[in-house]
Amino acid sequence: MPRLDARVKTDLVGEAQCTGKSPDCSKKVIIKELSLSSALIQGLSECGEYVRIMQKLPDGQKVEIEGEVVRTENDIAGLELYHSDMATMEILWDNIRGEVSCQNVCPYCGAEKPIGTTLCHICNTPLDFDDDNYLKKHFRHTFLDRVKSRIDKLDTGHLEKVIKVINKEILKGKGHPAEDEFIGTSPAMLDVFAMIRKVAPSDVNVLVLGESGTGKELTAKAIHERSPRKDKPFVAINSAAIPEGLLEAELFGYEKGAFTGAHAQRKGKFEQADGGTVLLDEIGDMPTGLQATLLRFLEDRIVERIGAKGGKKVDIRIITATNCNLAEMVRQGRFRNDLYYRLDGFTINLPPLRTRGEDVVILAHYVLKSIARNDNSPAKRFSPAAIDIIKSYDWPGNIRELINKVRRGQLMADGTDIEPADMGLQDVIAEAPPGTMKHEVANIQRKAVEKALQDHRFIITRAAKMLGISRPSLYALMKKHNIAKPNLGAEVMS
Ligand SMILES: Nc1ncnc2c1ncn2[C@@H]1O[C@H](COP(=O)(O)OP(=O)(O)OP(=O)(O)O)[C@@H](O)[C@H]1O
Numbered sequence: 108m109p110r111l112d113a114r115v116k117t118d119l120v121g122e123a124q125c126t127g128k129s130p131d132c133s134k135k136v137i138i139k140e141l142s143l144s145s146a147l148i149q150g151l152s153e154c155g156e157y158v159r160i161m162q163k164l165p166d167g168q169k170v171e172i173e174g175e176v177v178r179t180e181n182d183i184a185g186l187e188l189y190h191s192d193m194a195t196m197e198i199l200w201d202n203i204r205g206e207v208s209c210q211n212v213c214p215y216c217g218a219e220k221p222i223g224t225t226l227c228h229i230c231n232t233p234l235d236f237d238d239d240n241y242l243k244k245h246f247r248h249t250f251l252d253r254v255k256s257r258i259d260k261l262d263t264g265h266l267e268k269v270i271k272v273i274n275k276e277i278l279k280g281k282g283h284p285a286e287d288e289f290i291g292t293s294p295a296m297l298d299v300f301a302m303i304r305k306v307a308p309s310d311v312n313v314l315v316l317g318e319s320g321t322g323k324e325l326t327a328k329a330i331h332e333r334s335p336r337k338d339k340p341f342v343a344i345n346s347a348a349i350p351e352g353l354l355e356a357e358l359f360g361y362e363k364g365a366f367t368g369a370h371a372q373r374k375g376k377f378e379q380a381d382g383g384t385v386l387l388d389e390i391g392d393m394p395t396g397l398q399a400t401l402l403r404f405l406e407d408r409i410v411e412r413i414g415a416k417g418g419k420k421v422d423i424r425i426i427t428a429t430n431c432n433l434a435e436m437v438r439q440g441r442f443r444n445d446l447y448y449r450l451d452g453f454t455i456n457l458p459p460l461r462t463r464g465e466d467v468v469i470l471a472h473y474v475l476k477s478i479a480r481n482d483n484s485p486a487k488r489f490s491p492a493a494i495d496i497i498k499s500y501d502w503p504g505n506i507r508e509l510i511n512k513v514r515r516g517q518l519m520a521d522g523t524d525i526e527p528a529d530m531g532l533q534d535v536i537a538e539a540p541p542g543t544m545k546h547e548v549a550n551i552q553r554k555a556v557e558k559a560l561q562d563h564r565f566i567i568t569r570a571a572k573m574l575g576i577s578r579p580s581l582y583a584l585m586k587k588h589n590i591a592k593p594n595l596g597a598e599v600m601s
């Protein structure tokens with residue numbers, strides 16, 4: 108490891124003051140050697156660990172340098188200098204630089220220095236001491252070196268945190284805004300981020316799969332924002348939210364008089380998004396008739412408004428999302444095979460929140476802060492019991508549910524602490540954290556119960572029989588795992 112700075116012989120007389128144990132001590136000292144970050148000083152004995160040295164330099168300028176004694180040998184103390192301001196550094200450098208250049212060895216690592224080189228071929232340190240920008244270059248080099256030596260010790264989780272600190276604290280939002288808000292440090296989410304970055308620059312169709320509330324739309328937006336289309340529109344359309352009869356008009360638009368109620372001509376979503384990206388959300392709910400029309404459009408990219416003669420070519424990237432098992436729907440003949448293969452250029456699977464480890468707590472804090480910021484109110488705090496529940500609850504509605512519960516907590520908590528009851532989670536028993544045997548067993552149990560109920564369309568007697576347990580036991584397990592009959596789902600979620 109090369110030394111940080113080149114040290115030069117000086118033999119300067121200065122005046123030292125202790126700033127630590129015996130602040131009154133003041134004495135004459137000799138600075139034997141000096142660099143930008145350290146000094147060897149004679150005559151410091153009996154001074155404390157922290158000293159300040161007033162020094163008149165050979166060029167007549169006065170500097171005040173502070174530091175800590177890190178070792179002492181035969182009345183010579185090694186001092187590590189605190190970072191002084193740049194002006195002091197420049198004065199120091201002016202007085203050191205003349206002495207540094209002379210030998211043909213690198214003063215940092217001792218390697219033989221080929222004459223005339225501006226960079227050491229071994230330690231890569233800049234050696235062009237006469238350059239007026241030398242100090243700047245040198246600091247950049249040494250700081251980068253210090254960062255690099257630490258980076259090797261970091262895992263991907265740490266690196267993700269480093270990037271967040273850089274974006275939020277240092278660059279203050281000058282980076283990608285979407286990335287700032289897309290929280291994830293678990294390995295599965297880091298994989299998702301890597302896939303987003305990989306696929307974004309291309310025009311490949313992307314299929315985003317994941318349970319409800321896992322961030323499918325956020326993923327689609329993140330892809331768009333990292334693509335060359337980022338300055339063009341991002342248009343999302345939810346196939347499940349629009350009545351079947353109106354969906355085609357929404358997507359393709361219509362001409363005046365094309366059908367009853369078409370009082371004026373209207374552009375469809377595909378035309379509105381020209382040059383940009385369209386997210387076809389809940390694609391699993393797209394009616395079969397429209398699936399054929401969509402397939403045709405994907406082949407020629409020509410939008411033909413309903414009632415129009417002829418069409419217009421548009422340039423859009425299609426991202427689709429669904430919480431259905433599309434491959435299974437294809438097998439069952441409920442989704443067109445050819446359309447599925449067209450849309451599935453690249454699949455991103457979003458993991459459920461309950462499998463994202465520590466992310467759930469990080470997300471909860473993040474959501475709490477942003478809710479408070481939006482409401483212009485001080486953020487409350489999660490109590491330790493609330494954190495336990497946040498970690499052990501299954502979050503069937505994923506991040507969307509987390510947001511709702513945290514919002515409720517911030518609103519309902521009387522004092523500064525948010526308790527489980529404030530989030531409506533008082534009935535959840537804190538379970539073992541993910542990864543433990545207890546958690547894994549509970550997971551298997553929940554899956555078995557869910558499967559039995561689904562296989563028997565929530566007919567409790569039959570599902571209980573299949574599981575080999577009594578009806579009351581099944582009801583108890585449904586309560587424990589927060590499973591409700593589908594038409595009661597909304598009640599259980601809130
Ligand atoms: N990793 C994340 N970091 C921060 N916020 C997130 C994250 N994932 C999701 N969200 C937020 O959670 C909410 C739900 O996300 P989104 O709408 O993208 O999910 P979805 O999978 O499309 O949901 P649905 O299936 O209900 O349509 C949004 O407010 C989104 O901003």
Ligand SMILES: [Mg+2]
Nearest residue numbers: 323324388428
């Ligand atoms: Mg969605």
